[in-house]
Amino acid sequence: xxQPVSASELYGGRGIRIxxxxxxTVRDEEGREYLDFLCGHGAALFGHAHPDLRQALAEASASxxxxxxxxxxxxxxxxxxxxxxxxxxGEAYLANSGAEAIEAALKLVLxxxxxxxxxxxxxxxxxxRTLGALALTFNPHYRRPWKDALLPVExxxxxxxxxxxxxRTAAVFIEPVQGEGGVFPLDGGVGRELSAACRKSGAxxxxxxxxxxWGRCGSLLASSLVGLDPDVVTLAKGIAGGxxxxxxxxxxxxxxxxxxxxxxxxxxxxxxxxxxxRGHEVILRDGLLxxxxxxxxxxxxxxxxxxxxxxxxxxxxxxxxGVEVRGRSAPVVRALQERGLLxxxxxxxxxxxxxxxxxGEADCDRAVDILAAALNEAE
Ligand SMILES: Cc1ncc(COP(=O)(O)O)c(C=O)c1O
Numbered sequence: 001x002x003q004p005v006s007a008s009e010l011y012g013g014r015g016i017r018i019x020x021x022x023x024x025t026v027r028d029e030e031g032r033e034y035l036d037f038l039c040g041h042g043a044a045l046f047g048h049a050h051p052d053l054r055q056a057l058a059e060a061s062a063s064x065x066x067x068x069x070x071x072x073x074x075x076x077x078x079x080x081x082x083x084x085x086x087x088x089x090g091e092a093y094l095a096n097s098g099a100e101a102i103e104a105a106l107k108l109v110l111x112x113x114x115x116x117x118x119x120x121x122x123x124x125x126x127x128x129r130t131l132g133a134l135a136l137t138f139n140p141h142y143r144r145p146w147k148d149a150l151l152p153v154e155x156x157x158x159x160x161x162x163x164x165x166x167x168r169t170a171a172v173f174i175e176p177v178q179g180e181g182g183v184f185p186l187d188g189g190v191g192r193e194l195s196a197a198c199r200k201s202g203a204x205x206x207x208x209x210x211x212x213x214w215g216r217c218g219s220l221l222a223s224s225l226v227g228l229d230p231d232v233v234t235l236a237k238g239i240a241g242g243x244x245x246x247x248x249x250x251x252x253x254x255x256x257x258x259x260x261x262x263x264x265x266x267x268x269x270x271x272x273x274x275x276x277x278r279g280h281e282v283i284l285r286d287g288l289l290x291x292x293x294x295x296x297x298x299x300x301x302x303x304x305x306x307x308x309x310x311x312x313x314x315x316x317x318x319x320x321x322g323v324e325v326r327g328r329s330a331p332v333v334r335a336l337q338e339r340g341l342l343x344x345x346x347x348x349x350x351x352x353x354x355x356x357x358x359x360g361e362a363d364c365d366r367a368v369d370i371l372a373a374a375l376n377e378a379e
Pocket of ligand 1: 129236237
């Protein structure tokens with residue numbers, strides 16, 4: 001067992017205290033400003049204190065914030081309908097986080113495919129840290145202390161997954177773009193093969209869009225960009241602009257949850273749903289899907305153009321960007337922070353940027369300059 005860290009280190013080991021922020025910028029208690037390309041691990045999808053989201057929050061706060069599961073509310077109904085429309089004949093369930101969405105998806109596939117013992121997931125995949133989600137998460141470091149308590153899941157290299165799907169397979173869990181595992185977009189050919197293999201065998205294809213979805217990769221669902229035709233989709237992070245929210249959407253032709261078989265006190269509370277709906281309106285009004293694709297590709301080309309010897313690869317989709325560095329990513333992330341740019345690692349050698357959908361080309365230019373300076377120092 002490794003030395004335990006204090007709870008405050010689990011949250012807050014970076015040594016700065018953020019006290020304010022607006023748009024793509026946050027400020028610490030000493031008044032230092034940071035360009036925020038970390039954005040609460042991608043959850044502050046619209047940047048900080050977005051005026052439309054603030055207005056939606058203020059309006060919704062004058063009505064009941066949370067109503068429990070049995071009662072309905074226009075905002076909840078509206079958000080459920082919007083989510084359901086993402087898949088043909090879709091149905092949706094609302095939770096409060098990514099891991100909760102994965103737990104619900106896992107319960108659903110176990111329910112819908114009861115006599116199939118195999119659950120498949122990808123090596124390098126990340127699906128969360130609660131016990132069900134952890135069973136689907138590959139990283140041995142995250143799994144080790146609880147390995148004997150986890151549901152059996154088979155891990156395969158992404159490109160080998162289609163060949164592994166058979167009539168004994170209940171479900172395959174896959175990220176359209178692996179985020180935490182190193183920012184690897186799924187190859188479109190593999191995505192199509194996997195979709196076909198699942199369709200043929202009756203296995204359920206679960207696309208984990210918790211990081212890739214809601215515009216981050218340039219489309220509401222990144223599945224459509226990588227050949228995936230999912231039966232189930234999980235969403236979270238930015239779907240409510242950074243308020244706690246998670247969702248599962250599935251094709252109702254497969255069935256659904258029986259009465260009282262799942263639920264959550266806070267899931268789909270009207271406050272969060274109202275903000276989520278306004279966020280979606282902003283995405284459409286401001287063309288944020290196109291913007292994410294365009295600005296993301298601008299950022300990736302800017303980094304590639306540096307031609308820096310410390311950079312091994314630049315990859316990603318839309319505003320989910322990974323820079324594989326020659327050494328370790330953690331010191332680079334620290335050096336970026338010291339220079340006023342917040343980023344996060346994606347595995348030991350990849351620096352990940354998750355700018356908000358509202359970031360512009362000038363923000364990217366600044367980030368590229370800071371990255372070049374940080375890498376020069378590391379040389
Ligand atoms: C693809 C993916 N799935 C699941 C999760 C878990 O989400 P949460 O941290 O909200 O539980 C994450 C979080 O990073 C994620 O990136």
